[in-house]
Amino acid sequence: MKPTRFLIVALVLMGLVATASAATQAGTVIENQAFGNYEDANGNTMPQVESLIVQTTVSQVAGVSLGGNLANPVSAMDSTLYAVTLANSGNYEDTFTIGATGLANDGGTYDFFVYHDANASGTIDELEGDTEITSSGLVAFTGSYDLLIKVVDMTSGGGNPGEEHVVTLTATSVFDVDSTATITLTTTVQAATVTGVTTIVGDATPAPGESITYESCFTNSGSETAYNGVFVSTMPGNTTLDLTSVSIDGGSAVTIVSTALAPIPADLPYHYNTATDVLTLELGDLISTPGSNEICVQFSAILDDPLAAGVAIDFPAGSPEFTYENFGGDPYPGTVPTEDPGTFPAGGVEVDQAYGVTLADAGVNAPYTYIGDPGDTLIFDFTVTNDGNGLDNFDFSETTDYVTWVYYLDSDQNGILSAGEKTAGAITVTGDLTSGQVVYYIAIGTIPVGTGDTLTDATTIIATSQGAAAEAVPSVVTGSDTNGTTCTAPVLTLVKSVLPAGNQPPGTELTYTIIVANSGTGVATTVVVSDAIPTNTTYVAESMTVDATADGDAVDDISPATDDHAFKAASSVLYDFDTIPAVTAGDDTDMHTLTFKVTID
Numbered sequence: 001m002k003p004t005r006f007l008i009v010a011l012v013l014m015g016l017v018a019t020a021s022a023a024t025q026a027g028t029v030i031e032n033q034a035f036g037n038y039e040d041a042n043g044n045t046m047p048q049v050e051s052l053i054v055q056t057t058v059s060q061v062a063g064v065s066l067g068g069n070l071a072n073p074v075s076a077m078d079s080t081l082y083a084v085t086l087a088n089s090g091n092y093e094d095t096f097t098i099g100a101t102g103l104a105n106d107g108g109t110y111d112f113f114v115y116h117d118a119n120a121s122g123t124i125d126e127l128e129g130d131t132e133i134t135s136s137g138l139v140a141f142t143g144s145y146d147l148l149i150k151v152v153d154m155t156s157g158g159g160n161p162g163e164e165h166v167v168t169l170t171a172t173s174v175f176d177v178d179s180t181a182t183i184t185l186t187t188t189v190q191a192a193t194v195t196g197v198t199t200i201v202g203d204a205t206p207a208p209g210e211s212i213t214y215e216s217c218f219t220n221s222g223s224e225t226a227y228n229g230v231f232v233s234t235m236p237g238n239t240t241l242d243l244t245s246v247s248i249d250g251g252s253a254v255t256i257v258s259t260a261l262a263p264i265p266a267d268l269p270y271h272y273n274t275a276t277d278v279l280t281l282e283l284g285d286l287i288s289t290p291g292s293n294e295i296c297v298q299f300s301a302i303l304d305d306p307l308a309a310g311v312a313i314d315f316p317a318g319s320p321e322f323t324y325e326n327f328g329g330d331p332y333p334g335t336v337p338t339e340d341p342g343t344f345p346a347g348g349v350e351v352d353q354a355y356g357v358t359l360a361d362a363g364v365n366a367p368y369t370y371i372g373d374p375g376d377t378l379i380f381d382f383t384v385t386n387d388g389n390g391l392d393n394f395d396f397s398e399t400t401d402y403v404t405w406v407y408y409l410d411s412d413q414n415g416i417l418s419a420g421e422k423t424a425g426a427i428t429v430t431g432d433l434t435s436g437q438v439v440y441y442i443a444i445g446t447i448p449v450g451t452g453d454t455l456t457d458a459t460t461i462i463a464t465s466q467g468a469a470a471e472a473v474p475s476v477v478t479g480s481d482t483n484g485t486t487c488t489a490p491v492l493t494l495v496k497s498v499l500p501a502g503n504q505p506p507g508t509e510l511t512y513t514i515i516v517a518n519s520g521t522g523v524a525t526t527v528v529v530s531d532a533i534p535t536n537t538t539y540v541a542e543s544m545t546v547d548a549t550a551d552g553d554a555v556d557d558i559s560p561a562t563d564d565h566a567f568k569a570a571s572s573v574l575y576d577f578d579t580i581p582a583v584t585a586g587d588d589t590d591m592h593t594l595t596f597k598v599t600i601d
Helices: 002-020 419-424 466-470
Strands: 029-032 054-057 070-075 079-088 094-104 110-116 135-139 144-153 164-173 180-190 194-201 211-220 226-234 239-241 257-259 270-273 278-286 294-303 321-325 357-361 369-372 377-386 394-399 404-409 438-446 456-465 478-487 492-499 509-518 524-532 537-539 566-568 572-580 591-600
Touching (some): 070 079, 079 135, 079 180, 135 144, 144 164, 144 180, 194 321, 211 226, 226 294, 278 294, 357 456, 404 419, 456 466, 509 572
Parallel strands (some): 070 180, 257 270, 357 478, 369 478
Antiparallel strands (some): 029 054, 079 144, 094 135, 110 144, 194 211, 226 321, 270 278, 357 377, 394 456, 404 438, 456 478, 492 509, 537 591, 566 572
16 A cells, blocks of 8 residues: 555645646646556456546736836936836736836936837837837737836936935736736936136236236035136136146146137137137036036226226126036026125126326417516416326426416416406315316416526426325325426626726816616616715716616606606615616627716815
8 A cells, every 4th residue: 555655745745746847838728537456355357447538728817027126326407227128927928017116215307218128228219119008009918018117317407416216116007907027216316516706816806907806716516527618707807818827737828818709619718709709618527526516717907998997897797707617518597606795896897996186288378488577477377187997186396496386276277366266265186086186276486586596496286196105005195296497687797997997186177977777587667866966076067878878867857758767866866777688799788877976076
């Protein structure tokens, strides 16, 4: 009996092994028949007996698998691709519906697409039959179906580094909707994150014609390289680029191609458009590795001249800017650096006040080379122009040898001191003048009484900026103009002689001769020559002559007759002349010969 038992057990184990193998294809007919072998009581073999053949047809069961969960990175604004194989683990051919849902764990906007990878290339190639699908079509028993799932970052400007988007992919048997397989596809964003700041290097209060230096630094603190970085800046209003000032990361100045056109490849990497005042620098890739993830651009803008004080110097909106791309060439939103509050003045950079003044002849009374007698007044009309770029006031002063000056406003600009202008009073300052304003003034000069003949005066009239003085500008800011004066004063001389000369006895008639002359360059006026009749002599009546012409002794002969210049006083003779002109070459009308006679007692 033991061998028989062994056989039966062996058959059962064989059946168990078969049951544990892969699922039998649906429709397979399973049949078997029982056999009986036995002996009689004497041990004789009896004929084998058989049972009926029993048949079972295998029915269909569904099964599907998609493999394990997957995870990929994606560049901001770009896409990533997952290759997934759908396996029919059922026991017959089947069709599967494909579904997907997505969830952004950290914000952002994403999209996803499911493709059939018809040629199992791992890439989407529509020419090879790769199309979007929602169903697998018929998949053979033990067959597979290749899928490609594309996940796209649709976030404006790109998702932030580390953001996750999870797509849940589901395959469901059409034969048995309860048979499904699910996996998750986790996509993590890799992005460049560039920030920037612009500082002012050095003086933040430039004057017209001076330059202001900027440095814009950009840092990539993201998780991916910022590709193809380009620095673009329109110069601040009222400035132009100093072409020699552009440097990168503290290096030597780069060579700038300057044209009136937009840059072309031949102009790059460094170009300045003179028509639009736009500087363009190709800077290349900016990696995200700490310590190597910063780049700085320094450049100087030269202020226009002239330019009013207080004018705001600022970049136009959106400038400067650092533009860059992801690995696939998609542009990020440009980075506009913030203005460093430590170097940008509160309220913005303003043009500093520059000081300048011009004092010049007004021209009405030109030429301004004066000749005058002591006590004469001179008139010098001039203008003062505020050459600075802001409001200023100017003090009047002068350097002079002897002429004294007083200043008035020439309100009607005619070079004549009117009664109203004189009544308004003398001034010592211009008052506030706006930038570029021109105002007219009159200076009245006086030659002091007693100034010597032919003495010259060089007067420099000066206007000095009060604003520059208040700000302690290193050099005094003045405007000046010089005029010259020559004094024409008379120089009277008397030469007296007597004839006969030498010792003479009583009774001798003496003739005194007096030569009066003006040797100066100015006219002598109201000239009176007097000579006392000497003691111990007697005047000879009617003996006076002027230039060899007899002149009577009577007082009333003096006036109104203009040719009567002599008269006899009690004990003197007198000669008077309204004027004696100055000496001129070849002319003796500037001198007179006077005579009178006495007798020695």
